[in-house]
Amino acid sequence: MVVAEHSVTILGRKWLNEEVFELECTRPEGFEFVAGQHVTMRYQEDEREYTILSPPSADSLLFLIKRIDQGRLSSILATLDIGGELSISKAMGYLIYRPTDRPIYFVGTGVGIAPFVSMARAGVKNFTLLHGAREIAGLFFRQDLMLAATRYIPCVSGKLSPETNVIDLHPGYVTDYIDRYVKPGAYDFYLCGSRPMIHDMTHLLDQHFPETRIYSEAFN
Numbered sequence: 425m426v427v428a429e430h431s432v433t434i435l436g437r438k439w440l441n442e443e444v445f446e447l448e449c450t451r452p453e454g455f456e457f458v459a460g461q462h463v464t465m466r467y468q469e470d471e472r473e474y475t476i477l478s479p480p481s482a483d484s485l486l487f488l489i490k491r492i493d494q495g496r497l498s499s500i501l502a503t504l505d506i507g508g509e510l511s512i513s514k515a516m517g518y519l520i521y522r523p524t525d526r527p528i529y530f531v532g533t534g535v536g537i538a539p540f541v542s543m544a545r546a547g548v549k550n551f552t553l554l555h556g557a558r559e560i561a562g563l564f565f566r567q568d569l570m571l572a573a574t575r576y577i578p579c580v581s582g583k584l585s586p587e588t589n590v591i592d593l594h595p596g597y598v599t600d601y602i603d604r605y606v607k608p609g610a611y612d613f614y615l616c617g618s619r620p621m622i623h624d625m626t627h628l629l630d631q632h633f634p635e636t637r638i639y640s641e642a643f644n
């Protein structure tokens with residue numbers, strides 16, 4: 425059990441689609457973090473990890489949360505009253521930007537885009553972003569990310585309508601894009617999303633680019 429160190433108040437909730445919402449909380453006095461880090465959030469008996477979506481310069485703390493069917497804490501966070509109180513730990517985690525001469529790829533799928541949104545808003549530049557979602561509406565923060573990334577590649581794995589018109593759209597999984605289009609080389613890859621995505625991507629990168637460094641965080 426992680427000892428919660430700070431109490432925060434819920435300031436607002438904004439739904440981005442039927443299952444994903446932004447949760448805004450107060451930022452405790454003296455709470456420091458690096459873009460890409462997460463906290464352990466606790467409400468009564470339940471505690472889970474959530475990545476901070478806002479940049480370190482922000483006055484409040486934003487989180488990007490997917491409500492899981494039958495999920496204990498995500499369901500509570502989806503319905504708790506504004507003004508309600510939660511506990512959070514200090515910021516933790518190593519999925520943070522490390523300057524390098526190598527080409528950098530960020531790969532975020534679903535709510536796993538959160539650390540890269542925080543990094544982009546903190547001013548991190550010079551990265552290619554592979555942004556994976558089942559449908560175009562799930563490419564949260566697309567406009568902001570397109571502006572920050574050297575190259576932004578939306579990878580949509582679900583069915584697309586024939587009139588879909590999105591720049592550089594890859595119709596398939598992020599792994600499929602790497603497999604087909606990324607040339608041999610030594611890269612720094614940052615991965616965030618589901619465990620199966622991270623498993624498959626790590627396997628692929630090890631096979632294709634043995635010199636590559638991989639930093640990853642699995643959300644489930």
Ligand SMILES: Cc1cc2nc3c(=O)[nH]c(=O)nc-3n(C[C@H](O)[C@H](O)[C@H](O)COP(=O)(O)OP(=O)(O)OC[C@H]3O[C@@H](n4cnc5c(N)ncnc54)[C@H](O)[C@@H]3O)c2cc1C
Nearest residue numbers: 472473474475488489490492494495496497498535643644
């Ligand atoms: C380092 C780290 C950072 C994380 N950051 C975020 C974040 O920014 N946003 C976010 O939404 N989540 C994030 N998570 C996941 C989060 O901690 C919870 O696991 C998630 O919200 C589910 O918790 P729950 O209490 O609602 O579900 P639980 O009650 O724990 O689980 C209920 C059921 O749902 C299944 N389940 C759990 N998670 C998922 C999932 N993601 N998809 C489908 N089924 C699932 C479980 O296997 C179980 O059967 C992060 C996890 C880690 C380890």
